[in-house]
Amino acid sequence: MNSYDFVVVGSGPAGRRAAIQAAKLGKRVLVIEKGTRVGGVSVHTGTIPSKTLRETALNLTGWRERGFYGRAYRVKQEIRAEDLRRRLLITLDHEVDVLEHQFSRNRVSQMRGTARFIDPKTLEVEKEDGEVLRVQAEAVLLAVGTRPYRPAHIPFDGTSILDSDEILEIKELPRSMVVIGAGVIGIEYATIFSALDTAVTVVEPRDTMLEFIDKEIVEDFSYQLRDRNMKLIFGQTVEKVEKEPSGRCRVTLQNGRVLTAEMVLFAAGRVGATDLLNLEACGLVADSRGRIKVDPETFQSSVPGIYAAGDVVGFPSLASTSMEQGRIAARHAVGAPSQDPPQYFPYGIYAVPEISTCGLTEEEVQQRGIPYECGIAHFRETSRGHIMGLDSGLLKMIFSMKTRRLLGVHIVGEGATELVHIGQAVLNLKGTVEYFVENTFNYPTLAEAYKIAGLDAWNRMGELKKEPQDALKVSS
Structure with missing residues (x-):
């Protein structure tokens, strides 16, 4: 059996920062990643892809220059989905290369496969070829991240009715889109596609959006969105989503209003990717959204020696804070002193x-x-x-x-x-x-x-x- 001082499950922002921190402290570290490439959700379907998509859209549309040259100004007249993906793939390759180099120079071991607990200090890893290995760890960090919430009543088809991971794989830019959910992810994609001249309607069951943001800022933001003809529908839940024979999507709201569009993006929440970890074997229980409760100062779970950091522990679910959480957890796990994080983070x-x-x-x-x-x-x-x-x-x-x-x-x-x-x-x-x-x-x-x-x-x-x-x- 392979034995390590610190085993990290997941190679997103929290996992990679924790692994490198522990390695720099002279510990024997292993990162287990079930994806084919390191980086986790942040690199492959979340933070980096969405921000790259945003920057590409603003550049190709000439969005930043329209204040001078008018709303009809374009850098590229015909923008296609392939134009967006080209820059995205270059960026992702670079991110993966940097991360692989960081692991290599800090002598962090890597293993591809799906991890599950056998007991609090033993993990079983099933590789893609079916081989199963066991790994023993003095301490474990769970940095498995989240995946999109996909309720049963939404008929996802991967082409017209999509979640926030699938939206990156579209073949054509839609002329119209309904975004279900006005959280951070939903609003980011809604405004990006609006900048690409897609007619966007946002549906949110709450009476407002981004409730943790200063109200005056949200009001100014909402005015800017409506000023460019985005439709914001608050206080309404989605009763049904259907695909019509014509290929268009039909969204029925609680009040009976019917919306039609070429594409529907469901972005109403995410769930922790903890279902495959066999948490019961180590004495942990995730909540209804798959999240793990931890000490906010050390990020240690209720089981000594098992830590969790990043999106899997819930709010604020930021790449920046996840990195810091991973670093603090690693230092505590290997017995190194750690200062309290600053009171305020952006x-x-x-x-x-x-x-x-x-x-x-x-x-x-x-x-x-x-x-x-x-x-x-x-x-x-x-x-x-x-x-x-x-x-x-x-x-x-x-x-x-x-x-x-x-x-x-x-x-x-x-x-x-x-x-x-x-x-x-x-x-x-x-x-x-x-x-x-x-x-x-x-x-x-x-x-x-x-x-x-x-x-x-x-x-x-x-x-x-x-x-x-x-x-x-x-x-x-």
Whole structure:
């Protein structure tokens, strides 16, 4: 039997970061991956493919230049699904090559096959050729990720009625599409296809979308979507999805409304890929969505020596946070000291336009009873915004009236997922509004919106009667 200090099941963001961290600490590490190539959902069907698709769509359509040249402007007049896949395959090959090299240079062993527990410290791995091996581990990390939720009443056919994995394999771009689910994945794909001039309708049973995002940002985002003729239907569940003899899809809503489109994308949730792990053998039980409960500080499960990280543990289900979770879990598993993660992490939604947020929303600040003030900057107020032809996008910051510290930063618009890191740093360093007022930002940049929003809040709050250097001190 093969014996290792640390065995990782899954090679997505959490798994690969954990494996490399443990290897750098001198441990004997094995990664078990059931896919034919390393990378997990993040590389092959999730994060990297969807973001590559987005970037390709924006480039080929000339989306970013339409502020100058009009909505009819195109870089490529006839865009086909193959145009999108060409860049996607190049990107995926590069990601896999980088990951394979990282494993190789850190001496991380790999094994292809499906893993299942025999007992808390023993795993059985069935390879594609039917060979079965047993592996013993001092500690195990489950980083198996998730797969799309596929309810029985949706007649998925892989061509016209698809889940969020299958959408990457389409042969032709649809002229019309119904997206069921206004979560992160549904909204990302809905806006990407809208940018490709597909007529998109989004159906969501809740009364709004992206409830964890600041309400003002969601309102601005929704306005931008409706302004380009996307249909947003909230508060309605889907009763039935059918494929008509003509090939079109028919979607019947709870209120009797009928929608027709060339394609239906079902993107209403994901489930943990834990069903093949035989968790009962090690004393673990997954919840109804296949997720594993863990200690939020160490990511150890209820069974000592077994850890879980990434999407399989639930919210926030981000590649960035999954990597950090994997690193923390690996250090704890091998007995290495680990610092607590920073209080605030950024959340990025790669829709068109982007949304990114860090810290408290205005609604959360109100619930906590914190006296506050907001500062807002519209991208059109910046010179860089004019140069880029932006007529939308905004940055919002929330400050405590008592301490003047930044409580949250929320952005919708071009480059939001890059810009948010300035606010993230100030949040975690306990910075105040004076940082933005007294600091110098490159000109012209979109980052100048921080200064504009800071001045907006500062003018509303009133000047702090202290010396600048005192106002900028960071409290412990």
